[in-house]
Amino acid sequence: MEHVRDLTLLPKAHLHLHFTGSMRPSTLLELADKYGVRLPDALTAGEPPKLRATDERGWFRFQRLYDAARSCLREPDDIRRLVREAAEEDVRDGSGWLEIQVDPTSYAPLLGGMIPAVEIILDAVDAASRETGLGMRVLIAANRMKHPLDARTLARLAVRYADRGVVGFGLSNDERRGMARDFDRAFAIARDGGLLAAPHGGELTGPSSVRDCLDDLHAARIGHGVRAAEDPRLLQRLADRQITCEVCPASNVALGVYERPEDVPLRTLFEAGVPMALGADDPLLFGSRLAAQYEIARRHHGFTDAELAELARQSVRGSAAPDEVQAKLLAGIDDWLTG
Numbered sequence: 001m002e003h004v005r006d007l008t009l010l011p012k013a014h015l016h017l018h019f020t021g022s023m024r025p026s027t028l029l030e031l032a033d034k035y036g037v038r039l040p041d042a043l044t045a046g047e048p049p050k051l052r053a054t055d056e057r058g059w060f061r062f063q064r065l066y067d068a069a070r071s072c073l074r075e076p077d078d079i080r081r082l083v084r085e086a087a088e089e090d091v092r093d094g095s096g097w098l099e100i101q102v103d104p105t106s107y108a109p110l111l112g113g114m115i116p117a118v119e120i121i122l123d124a125v126d127a128a129s130r131e132t133g134l135g136m137r138v139l140i141a142a143n144r145m146k147h148p149l150d151a152r153t154l155a156r157l158a159v160r161y162a163d164r165g166v167v168g169f170g171l172s173n174d175e176r177r178g179m180a181r182d183f184d185r186a187f188a189i190a191r192d193g194g195l196l197a198a199p200h201g202g203e204l205t206g207p208s209s210v211r212d213c214l215d216d217l218h219a220a221r222i223g224h225g226v227r228a229a230e231d232p233r234l235l236q237r238l239a240d241r242q243i244t245c246e247v248c249p250a251s252n253v254a255l256g257v258y259e260r261p262e263d264v265p266l267r268t269l270f271e272a273g274v275p276m277a278l279g280a281d282d283p284l285l286f287g288s289r290l291a292a293q294y295e296i297a298r299r300h301h302g303f304t305d306a307e308l309a310e311l312a313r314q315s316v317r318g319s320a321a322p323d324e325v326q327a328k329l330l331a332g333i334d335d336w337l338t339g
């Protein structure tokens, strides 16, 4: 029998992980207990909740669960624990570089305001990185359900912390609401400040939302982007410009974007030459972490070890990791494949 290489040992970069969504389910239960928060049954059932995001009601329910989980993060200690555990889980899954995504607005009221919230988060990332040896950076993400002026304020804040670990600016929440171009000024501020533009697109809505991210926000990376598979010309454009799509297969299936793991168009993007960085999105709600995404590529899409190694390389090249970190990870990937 051919020996099966362990995907948790394949070095990779993790570029799509949300802050609260990275929490261990056991930690959520402990924190809820600590603060006397009564969690929705879907979060205490011991298995990932049944979700549906293909309509607004389903998406709303997903957001409600997310909000309930976030309401258990109240003190700097909780933030430090969340980030440290996210780093530990990533290391266990073979990640050598993690970019975690956060909208500090949601945490600001409990942490003393926006500036303290950002500082607590960045300090926590710094500490977790030192404790675990995992390279970590932060993407600050605006919420497209809020006013574009809020996004501009966030972009300015993100730029201000560019030398403290913020490497990118994102845009999340329901793609069906508002237009990408409403946020063009915020993204211009972020880009001018040297940040990487990485908005969500092509998840809940089709190829046009990916095009908008490219045309209006000058995205260097796309959160998800899988729906680009429906448009060959768009795939070509992503491939030509080497725009990395942060593809999250388990999330896509959990939210009903695709029915089954084999329906996620990993092959289509891969064959078209679109670089991908597989990500876990919200392991708390979807029940699987980073290595499991590569496992889906192997099991449901027949990716060979050489192809899985190439996926890992794409994740590293799409990251904001410094050259020496990238070189080390790429060498590790070669070792994994030849070992």
Ligand SMILES: [Zn+2]
Pocket: 016, 018, 172, 200, 223, 281
């Ligand atoms: Zn996401």
